[in-house]
Amino acid sequence: MIPVAFEYELATSAEHALSLLAEHGDEAKLLAGGHSLLPLMKYRLATPAVVVDIGRLTDLSYVREDGDVLAIGALTRHRDVETSDLVRSHVGLLAAATSKVGDPQVRHRGTLGGALAHGDPASDLPAAIIALGGSMVIQGPSGSREVPVDDFFTGFLETTIGEDELLTEVRIPKAPEATWSFQKFNRRAQDWAIVGAAVMVDGDRCGVGLVNMDSRPVRAGGVEAAIASGASAADAAASAADGLEPPGDLNAGVDYRCHLARVLTRRGLEEAGR
Amino acid sequence: MHVSMTINGADVSHDVEPRTLLVHFIREDAGLTGTNIGCDSSSCGACTIHVNGEAVKSCTMLAVQADGQDVTTIEGLADGETLHPMQQAFHECHALQCGYCTPGMVMAAVSLLDEVPDPTEAEVREGLEGNLCRCTGYHNIVAAVLQAAGGAR
Numbered sequence: 001m002i003p004v005a006f007e008y009e010l011a012t013s014a015e016h017a018l019s020l021l022a023e024h025g026d027e028a029k030l031l032a033g034g035h036s037l038l039p040l041m042k043y044r045l046a047t048p049a050v051v052v053d054i055g056r057l058t059d060l061s062y063v064r065e066d067g068d069v070l071a072i073g074a075l076t077r078h079r080d081v082e083t084s085d086l087v088r089s090h091v092g093l094l095a096a097a098t099s100k101v102g103d104p105q106v107r108h109r110g111t112l113g114g115a116l117a118h119g120d121p122a123s124d125l126p127a128a129i130i131a132l133g134g135s136m137v138i139q140g141p142s143g144s145r146e147v148p149v150d151d152f153f154t155g156f157l158e159t160t161i162g163e164d165e166l167l168t169e170v171r172i173p174k175a176p177e178a179t180w181s182f183q184k185f186n187r188r189a190q191d192w193a194i195v196g197a198a199v200m201v202d203g204d205r206c207g208v209g210l211v212n213m214d215s216r217p218v219r220a221g222g223v224e225a226a227i228a229s230g231a232s233a234a235d236a237a238a239s240a241a242d243g244l245e246p247p248g249d250l251n252a253g254v255d256y257r258c259h260l261a262r263v264l265t266r267r268g269l270e271e272a273g274r
Numbered sequence: 275m276h277v278s279m280t281i282n283g284a285d286v287s288h289d290v291e292p293r294t295l296l297v298h299f300i301r302e303d304a305g306l307t308g309t310n311i312g313c314d315s316s317s318c319g320a321c322t323i324h325v326n327g328e329a330v331k332s333c334t335m336l337a338v339q340a341d342g343q344d345v346t347t348i349e350g351l352a353d354g355e356t357l358h359p360m361q362q363a364f365h366e367c368h369a370l371q372c373g374y375c376t377p378g379m380v381m382a383a384v385s386l387l388d389e390v391p392d393p394t395e396a397e398v399r400e401g402l403e404g405n406l407c408r409c410t411g412y413h414n415i416v417a418a419v420l421q422a423a424g425g426a427r
């Protein structure tokens with residue numbers, strides 16, 4: 001399988017990437033690790049006329065502390081997130097979720113920013129960022145803006161990133177005392193989650209993000225509210241699938257996915273000490 | 275586009291279309307056919323090579339993305355007639371039958387031991403989860419990787 005022919009541009013800085021996007025408009029697609037985009041291009045489900053390669057922007061690959069926040073560059077590879085001491089000690093849930101992405105080969109190439117910008121409800125990382133209450137820094141022609149995760153995912157494979165914009169950084173409140181659990185349910189090694197639950201408990205703050213339970217990555221707000229009002233893990237988890245419309249496919253029907261969401265959320269809450 | 279990279283220590287440059295996959299560059303332009311294509315869709319790991327010392331699936335990378343990088347394929351592991359310890363361990367443990375998955379399996383295993391030098395059996399199984407073998411049932415592959423790790427200790 002070979003992609004449709006395209007023009008290739010190598011971005012040498014974030015500003016250069018933005019000017020290439022401005023020049024080529026909706027003809028252009030950014031290429032980070034390529035582990036979502038290249039498979040789509042090989043299946044010819046994506047046929048960009050211009051590919052802007054941001055994979056060499058090493059200055060957007062970092063993990064650093066910024067006061068109460070852990071700032072992670074969008075081009076940081078899964079492998080570097082997974083093994084970062086800062087990530088492990090301040091937002092351990094993200095390290096755990098990242099270590100479950102694909103296989104080592106995938107984690108050597110894929111990036112955190114690419115996984116979030118792709119907006120795939122089946123991806124593990126959006127759920128973790130939802131549970132952790134992170135936000136995205138998006139740079140555009142007129143400067144940069146910070147978007148809380150709850151406003152970031154707008155639909156199936158859609159986010160609030162504009163055609164002329166670049167995701168540059170992911171910001172996550174530090175939670176070194178938090179307990180957490182990442183529950184990923186699949187039937188074969190390396191597979192994507194049939195359903196997943198990312199759970200974080202930090203004092204009276206509780207965050208729950210779900211994988212593959214709607215057309216976009218979702219927060220289980222009802223569960224969080226129930227925990228905040230003192231419900232048990234089992235009682236809180238009972239509402240995990242309320243109002244959600246998960247896909248039904250060969251792996252699992254809708255009812256089974258809703259069941260899994262409740263079970264995995266309960267296990268997650270229990271593992272996180274609730 | 276002109277693409278240059280080091281493959282197994284030798285400089286290799288060719289003019290290719292930007293859409294050329296790295297695995298095709300390696301097999302067709304560099305003429306190194308040890309790297310196999312299995313699924314062609316990032317699932318089986320047969321095409322695993324090293325870019326800058328780390329295992330990647332060369333069917334899911336463009337050749338241009340490896341421009342200027344250091345690539346190692348299965349042909350680059352042995353030292354003349356002396357097999358790489360991982361190849362030797364595969365040989366001794368009978369870790370292959372048809373051999374189709376073997377180049378990718380060996381490359382993934384070498385990268386795994388770089389990152390986890392003294393793995394448990396579970397870590398070997400997890401570390402090779404991106405590589406499928408339709409013949410062996412994995413048992414002897416896992417044994418070979420553990421033997422190679424022991425030899426390095």
Ligand SMILES: Cc1cc2nc3c(=O)[nH]c(=O)nc-3n(C[C@H](O)[C@H](O)[C@H](O)COP(=O)(O)OP(=O)(O)OC[C@H]3O[C@@H](n4cnc5c(N)ncnc54)[C@H](O)[C@@H]3O)c2cc1C
Nearest residue numbers: 030032033034035036037102110111114115117123124167
């Ligand atoms: C075999 C395989 C198994 C996988 N298994 C899993 C799994 O179990 N769980 C999981 O969560 N993921 C999985 N993935 C997906 C993997 O995590 C991808 O790496 C990730 O989804 C995309 O990151 P990338 O850097 O490769 O992005 P790319 O593929 O380069 O880009 C993805 C999309 O995001 C856009 N984009 C990328 N970076 C930016 C940016 N900085 N600003 C704006 N837009 C941007 C691109 O234009 C493109 O539309 C798997 C992938 C493969 C190939």
Ligand code: FES
Nearest residue numbers: 312313314319333
């Ligand atoms: S051929 Fe590349 S992973 Fe199967």
Ligand code: FES
Nearest residue numbers: 371373407408409
């Ligand atoms: S030995 Fe035949 S596929 Fe592995």
